[in-house]
Amino acid sequence: MEATLSDLARVARGRLAPAVWDFIEGGAGEERTLEANLDSFERVWLRPSVLRGAGRPETTTKILGRTWDAPLAIAPLAYHTLAHPLGELATVRGTAAAARVPIVVSTFAGRTIEELAAEATVPLWLQIYCLRDRSITARLIERAENAGFEALVLTVDAPHLGRRMRDLRNGFRLPDGIAPANLDGDGFAAPAAHARAEFDPDMDWAVVDWLRSVSSLPVLLKGVLTDADAVRAADAGADGIVVSNHGGRQLDGVPGALDALPEIAAAVAGRVPLLVDGGVRRGRDVLAALALGADAVLLGRPVLHGLAVDGAAGVTRVLDILLDELTDAMSLAGLRTVAEVGPELVRLRPPPAQVPAAPPARRDRPVRPAAGAGATLLLEDLHPSVADPAMDTMNFLNEVTLRYPEAVSFAPGRPYDGFFDTEQIFTYVRGYLDHLAAQGETPAQVRDAVFQYGPSAGRIRGLIADSLRVDEGIDVPPESIVVTVGCQEAMFLALRALMSGPGDVLLVSSPCYVGITGAALLLDIDVTAVEEGEDGLSCAALEAAVDAERARGRRPRAVYVVPDHSNPSGVTMPLEARRDLLELAERLDVLILEDSPYRLVSPGAQVPTLKSLDEHRRVVHLGSYAKSIFPGARVGYAVADQPVLGPGGTGLLADELAKIKSMVTVNTSPLSQAAVAGALLASGGRVSELNTETAAHYGDAMRHTLECLDRALPPERRAGLGVSWNRPSGGFFLTVQVPFRADNAALARSAQDHGVIWTPMAYFYPRGGGHRTIRLSTSYLTHADIEKGVSRLAAFIESEAETSAAVRVGE
Numbered sequence: 001m002e003a004t005l006s007d008l009a010r011v012a013r014g015r016l017a018p019a020v021w022d023f024i025e026g027g028a029g030e031e032r033t034l035e036a037n038l039d040s041f042e043r044v045w046l047r048p049s050v051l052r053g054a055g056r057p058e059t060t061t062k063i064l065g066r067t068w069d070a071p072l073a074i075a076p077l078a079y080h081t082l083a084h085p086l087g088e089l090a091t092v093r094g095t096a097a098a099a100r101v102p103i104v105v106s107t108f109a110g111r112t113i114e115e116l117a118a119e120a121t122v123p124l125w126l127q128i129y130c131l132r133d134r135s136i137t138a139r140l141i142e143r144a145e146n147a148g149f150e151a152l153v154l155t156v157d158a159p160h161l162g163r164r165m166r167d168l169r170n171g172f173r174l175p176d177g178i179a180p181a182n183l184d185g186d187g188f189a190a191p192a193a194h195a196r197a198e199f200d201p202d203m204d205w206a207v208v209d210w211l212r213s214v215s216s217l218p219v220l221l222k223g224v225l226t227d228a229d230a231v232r233a234a235d236a237g238a239d240g241i242v243v244s245n246h247g248g249r250q251l252d253g254v255p256g257a258l259d260a261l262p263e264i265a266a267a268v269a270g271r272v273p274l275l276v277d278g279g280v281r282r283g284r285d286v287l288a289a290l291a292l293g294a295d296a297v298l299l300g301r302p303v304l305h306g307l308a309v310d311g312a313a314g315v316t317r318v319l320d321i322l323l324d325e326l327t328d329a330m331s332l333a334g335l336r337t338v339a340e341v342g343p344e345l346v347r348l349r350p351p352p353a354q355v356p357a358a359p360p361a362r363r364d365r366p367v368r369p370a371a372g373a374g375a376t377l378l379l380e381d382l383h384p385s386v387a388d389p390a391m392d393t394m395n396f397l398n399e400v401t402l403r404y405p406e407a408v409s410f411a412p413g414r415p416y417d418g419f420f421d422t423e424q425i426f427t428y429v430r431g432y433l434d435h436l437a438a439q440g441e442t443p444a445q446v447r448d449a450v451f452q453y454g455p456s457a458g459r460i461r462g463l464i465a466d467s468l469r470v471d472e473g474i475d476v477p478p479e480s481i482v483v484t485v486g487c488q489e490a491m492f493l494a495l496r497a498l499m500s501g502p503g504d505v506l507l508v509s510s511p512c513y514v515g516i517t518g519a520a521l522l523l524d525i526d527v528t529a530v531e532e533g534e535d536g537l538s539c540a541a542l543e544a545a546v547d548a549e550r551a552r553g554r555r556p557r558a559v560y561v562v563p564d565h566s567n568p569s570g571v572t573m574p575l576e577a578r579r580d581l582l583e584l585a586e587r588l589d590v591l592i593l594e595d596s597p598y599r600l601v602s603p604g605a606q607v608p609t610l611k612s613l614d615e616h617r618r619v620v621h622l623g624s625y626a627k628s629i630f631p632g633a634r635v636g637y638a639v640a641d642q643p644v645l646g647p648g649g650t651g652l653l654a655d656e657l658a659k660i661k662s663m664v665t666v667n668t669s670p671l672s673q674a675a676v677a678g679a680l681l682a683s684g685g686r687v688s689e690l691n692t693e694t695a696a697h698y699g700d701a702m703r704h705t706l707e708c709l710d711r712a713l714p715p716e717r718r719a720g721l722g723v724s725w726n727r728p729s730g731g732f733f734l735t736v737q738v739p740f741r742a743d744n745a746a747l748a749r750s751a752q753d754h755g756v757i758w759t760p761m762a763y764f765y766p767r768g769g770g771h772r773t774i775r776l777s778t779s780y781l782t783h784a785d786i787e788k789g790v791s792r793l794a795a796f797i798e799s800e801a802e803t804s805a806a807v808r809v810g811e
């Protein structure tokens with residue numbers, strides 16, 4: 001999962017045509033200013049204040065008489081349609097889903113002013129390039145004003161477009177179908193030439209009066225870089241100033257926007273609001289800009305990256321990440337509100353002396369060791385997954401758990417070990433070996449069955465097939481099964497075999513088990529998240545996601561689901577929903593990857609598996625014995641009975657999985673297979689019966705947790721607080737909606753102040769979300785722990801709710 005804006009930029013780069021990427025990313029000239037924008041933020045050191053009893057930070061701010069959810073707006077960017085077919089419409093939707101902050105719509109928007117206004121629940125502003133024919137600009141302004149736009153942003157740094165060398169070298173022209181939706185005429189395909197012909201190079205300060213004469217909206221000037229111009233702008237009656245170098249795209253050689261800010265802030269001295277843009281990529285960058293005198297920042301390229309990655313959801317993700325980082329930085333810096341941010345928060349290192357040589361190596365990057373200096377590797381030379389923060393998802397949780405050993409932890413989803421019996425392993429292995437002998441195998445064959453390598457597809461496929469038939473109603477031949485090293489390998493093999501090219505996409509329900517998204521990351525497979533509803537994966541959402549991917553020229557290949565007592569949400573898909581999903585998969589021609597590790601350790605009758613209902617071999621069933629036999633065996637399996645046509649005839653998908661498995665783990669440990677086989681034999685294949693006691697135990701733990709929650713937060717109290725939870729009938733997990741942001745900071749408070757640990761659900765949303773939900777795992781705890789843990793959790797929730805209320809009142 002992408003956890004930073006630079007992660008998203010990396011994914012976006014893979015999605016966009018190289019010339020389009022260059023158009024978006026590039027700057028003018030030698031791109032010194034482009035680089036300076038990022039570099040100026042690197043030179044900021046933050047100076048936190050400790051022990052201020054700051055509580056939870058509040059990011060809202062007031063600009064031009066309006067309250068924004070954060071000191072942040074979306075910069076004007078031409079043609080969002082370059083990044084996603086829905087263009088600015090997706091930006092409007094994605095922004096609204098994250099925060100109420102304004103969007104500055106470019107003169108060169110790919111969507112009409114009116115359709116954006118009809119959709120928008122966030123404030124819209126119009127960016128203006130003053131054209132030679134003022135009547136065109138006046139008409140645009142009139143339309144925006146009629147549509148309810150709230151401000152005008154006149155771009156003053158572009159009498160014509162800067163010399164963007166990447167575009168010149170690429171001979172860049174806008175792709176067919178990309179055009180400004182609000183302007184008539186032609187010639188737009190070559191933006192630089194068009195601007196030279198149409199922009200008004202004679203525009204001067206009188207333009208502010210002209211704007212006043214055609215509109216009553218507030219006017220901000222964007223592209224001011226000196227104190228003298230800023231004072232002039234305020235004197236001329238501008239309502240606000242955007243300190244900007246146009247993302248390094250106009251005059252190369254001007255300073256980074258952040259470097260230009262302090263002198264302007266000093267000169268303007270609060271007469272008008274100051275916004276700044278250029279190089280804002282992290283929450284702490286927002287803080288730096290505020291500390292140096294800005295009232296808010298504009299965000300540019302990352303918005304287009306989000307769009308390219310996942311349309312509206314991608315934009316939401318960009319904003320969610322940035323706002324999370326901002327809150328986190330505020331909290332760690334001891335800041336309670338945006339208004340508290342002042343110059344004392346930062347110390348600036350001076351810019352490096354300007355040398356006309358190649359750009360200096362970035363200070364935060366390790367220097368590449370010289371050849372012959374020993375085998376020291378650079379992280380940046382390794383596969384990107386190695387450095388991907390998603391790989392560290394659980395690190396924070398582990399750290400917290402280690403730091404607070406006295407805390408009751410609802411975090412680990414591990415099986416309860418009270419039922420494990422060391423001697424049982426030997427009995428199982430003995431049982432299997434006796435079974436082989438009884439089947440007529442010679443002592444040498446029996447010995448080889450545990451000592452030797454085995455077939456890649458596994459030795460115990462027949463026993464697994466028998467067990468699936470009696471226990472799960474899944475009737476498949478042994479040849480369609482591959483025994484794997486845990487279910488994780490089954491996922492990995494299935495993804496590797498099915499996803500054949502960069503256009504193939506894996507759909508996952510969101511929230512989603514991190515094992516599958518992690519495997520996809522390792523394999524460079526693109527993942528698209530499909531929102532889960534109360535009944536699990538929604539067919540309507542799935543169909544829409546498949547259509548959207550196809551419209552982008554990509555091939556949705558398979559959808560991953562955990563239909564029973566899902567990890568992380570605890571949701572179970574009802575029978576009807578399963579039938580609908582199977583029918584939809586057949587109609588849309590996608591495969592279903594079914595993963596269901598909890599059903600046989602859950603009490604009572606279970607809904608049939610998707611595989612048992614699968615009439616068209618749409619389902620690849622990914623099996624696990626981790627919960628139902630024991631996780632230390634690391635034995636899982638894939639049921640892959642799909643026919644595969646090749647030049648040599650027809651085989652089964654299982655054959656192909658076995659083939660590639662031989663290059664991954666060679667074969668699953670025969671000793672582990674023997675232990676699992678012994679368990680299957682001991683129960684006549686009925687793993688469910690083997691687990692009667694275990695399932696009752698887990699059911700009881702879940703019930704007890706729900707009862708304790710009901711007692712600690714009775715209906716009226718929880719309605720008052722805005723707390724609710726689901727009531728899974730089995731499995732290990734339930735989810736609790738809370739009235740505050742349940743992030744790592746909240747988790748740390750919970751562990752430290754209240755002695756209770758849980759998992760933030762946001763970890764499980766591949767495209768962002770789940771910020772106000774926590775996951776509780778009930779599998780591992782005793783009744784006494786559950787009682788203690790729930791009462792601590794209730795106290796924590798009460799105290800967080802109180803703090804948020806206090807912050808709201810304080811506002």
Ligand SMILES: Cc1cc2nc3c(=O)[nH]c(=O)nc-3n(C[C@H](O)[C@H](O)[C@H](O)COP(=O)(O)O)c2cc1C
Nearest residue numbers: 024075076077078106155246247277278279300301
């Ligand atoms: C692809 C692209 C298109 C842009 N189009 C416009 C525009 O139409 N009008 C404008 O005033 N600024 C435009 N800008 C400049 C942005 O408003 C903003 O100043 C800049 O992107 C901020 O820097 P950042 O991308 O580093 O965040 C554009 C920038 C990019 C990257």
